[in-house]
Amino acid sequence: MSRQLIVDVHTHVYPPSYMALLRARKTVPYIHDPAEGADPRLIILSSDDDPATPPDERGRPVDASYSDINVKLDFMKKHDIDCSVISLANPWLDFVPKDEAQEWAERINNDLESTCADVNSEKDKSLFAFGALPLSAPSSIVVAEIKRLRTLPHIRGVIMGTSGLGKGLDDPDLDAIWGALEETQLLLFLHPHYGLPSEAFGGPEVIARYGHVLPLALGFPLETTIAVTRMLLSGVFDRFERLQVLLAHSGGTLPFLAGRIESCVLHERKFVANGGDTPGPKRGVWDVLKTNIFLDAVVYGSAGLQAAVAAGSHDRLMFGTDHPFFPPLHDEDEKWPSVTTNYKAIDSCFGEKDSESIGMVLGGNANRILKLGFD
Numbered sequence: 001m002s003r004q005l006i007v008d009v010h011t012h013v014y015p016p017s018y019m020a021l022l023r024a025r026k027t028v029p030y031i032h033d034p035a036e037g038a039d040p041r042l043i044i045l046s047s048d049d050d051p052a053t054p055p056d057e058r059g060r061p062v063d064a065s066y067s068d069i070n071v072k073l074d075f076m077k078k079h080d081i082d083c084s085v086i087s088l089a090n091p092w093l094d095f096v097p098k099d100e101a102q103e104w105a106e107r108i109n110n111d112l113e114s115t116c117a118d119v120n121s122e123k124d125k126s127l128f129a130f131g132a133l134p135l136s137a138p139s140s141i142v143v144a145e146i147k148r149l150r151t152l153p154h155i156r157g158v159i160m161g162t163s164g165l166g167k168g169l170d171d172p173d174l175d176a177i178w179g180a181l182e183e184t185q186l187l188l189f190l191h192p193h194y195g196l197p198s199e200a201f202g203g204p205e206v207i208a209r210y211g212h213v214l215p216l217a218l219g220f221p222l223e224t225t226i227a228v229t230r231m232l233l234s235g236v237f238d239r240f241e242r243l244q245v246l247l248a249h250s251g252g253t254l255p256f257l258a259g260r261i262e263s264c265v266l267h268e269r270k271f272v273a274n275g276g277d278t279p280g281p282k283r284g285v286w287d288v289l290k291t292n293i294f295l296d297a298v299v300y301g302s303a304g305l306q307a308a309v310a311a312g313s314h315d316r317l318m319f320g321t322d323h324p325f326f327p328p329l330h331d332e333d334e335k336w337p338s339v340t341t342n343y344k345a346i347d348s349c350f351g352e353k354d355s356e357s358i359g360m361v362l363g364g365n366a367n368r369i370l371k372l373g374f375d
């Protein structure tokens with residue numbers, strides 16, 4: 001029997017052009033190069049930029065795994081991954097000045113496209129990409145980039161954070177962008193970056209006490225949940241019924257909270273806005289989960305995956321690794337526990353008898369949904 005196809009839909013890069021962009025900056029996000037040739041440091045969150053911490057120790061090291069595609073290819077080989085759909089890592093182009101955003105988006109997206117073309121000329125269908133959007137530019141420029149991305153042979157969607165044009169994802173000014181995504185049928189990969197305000201966790205001292213655990217384990221998933229719930233509440237899925245969205249980290253907490261969201265909406269059919277009487281969304285969250293939303297399987301446990309399958313469906317769930325985040329802590333040569341945990345969670349969610357569902361989550365769904373072209 002031939003081995004199952006494995007496709008990684010959640011795997012990030014910082015192309016060399018993006019590293020140069022970050023290196024030229026002195027405010028978050030930026031890259032600091034320590035003396036003595038140590039790995040560069042990426043200062044990505046404002047909480048990383050504590051003046052009390054020496055610059056050489058701020059943020060996190062960014063080794064070659066972030067920008068050298070050969071390191072990603074080695075990682076794929078080590079974990080039996082046949083194909084990766086790479087995306088720019090956070091915070092994408094959110095911080096780029098308005099008048100530079102278009103140029104940077106084109107440069108980075110062209111880099112992603114040519115990296116995929118080069119790699120695939122050696123081994124066909126190994127690499128595809130989600131493009132980045134120039135979201136600080138006017139929406140007409142974002143729309144033009146979406147239409148251009150549609151013409152690039154290896155681009156299968158776009159990655160976006162939760163701030164949209166700066167006012168969140170229920171901003172009516174985003175309608176032109178939702179419309180362009182719907183028209184081109186490019187998948188929107190919605191990914192967190194900003195987390196929750198530090199007060200939600202007890203303040204900066206509490207966050208510092210536990211490192212990145214609270215912002216990453218809880219802030220990220222709740223950020224995603226809030227963002228997609230705002231889309232739902234503002235009727236984005238009523239107006240753009242064919243919009244296709246892939247939610248990072250198995251939808252944050254959306255599968256678990258969907259019933260509660262639905263119940264609260266039903267009890268609040270009309271929202272009092274600006275002293276007026278705004279109707280709630282026409283479509284329910286369960287319907288949206290089964291028609292507009294796809295989830296990755298990056299949740300590190302079968303309980304989370306079971307919620308994702310129950311809320312969506314086994315044919316809307318796709319394997320991911322989150323590479324190069326969460327590398328092994330001790331032995332660089334071992335398989336990454338962050339990846340093997342996700343493989344095990346998929347196996348135990350479906351059980352060994354359901355190899356068909358396992359195969360779909362590992363690669364079959366991504367092949368179908370992203371039209372990757374595997375037989």
Ligand code: 5CU
Pocket residue numbers: 012044089090216220322325
């Ligand atoms: O968990 C994750 O996805 C990430 C990510 O994408 N970026 C990051 O800075 N930390 C964790």
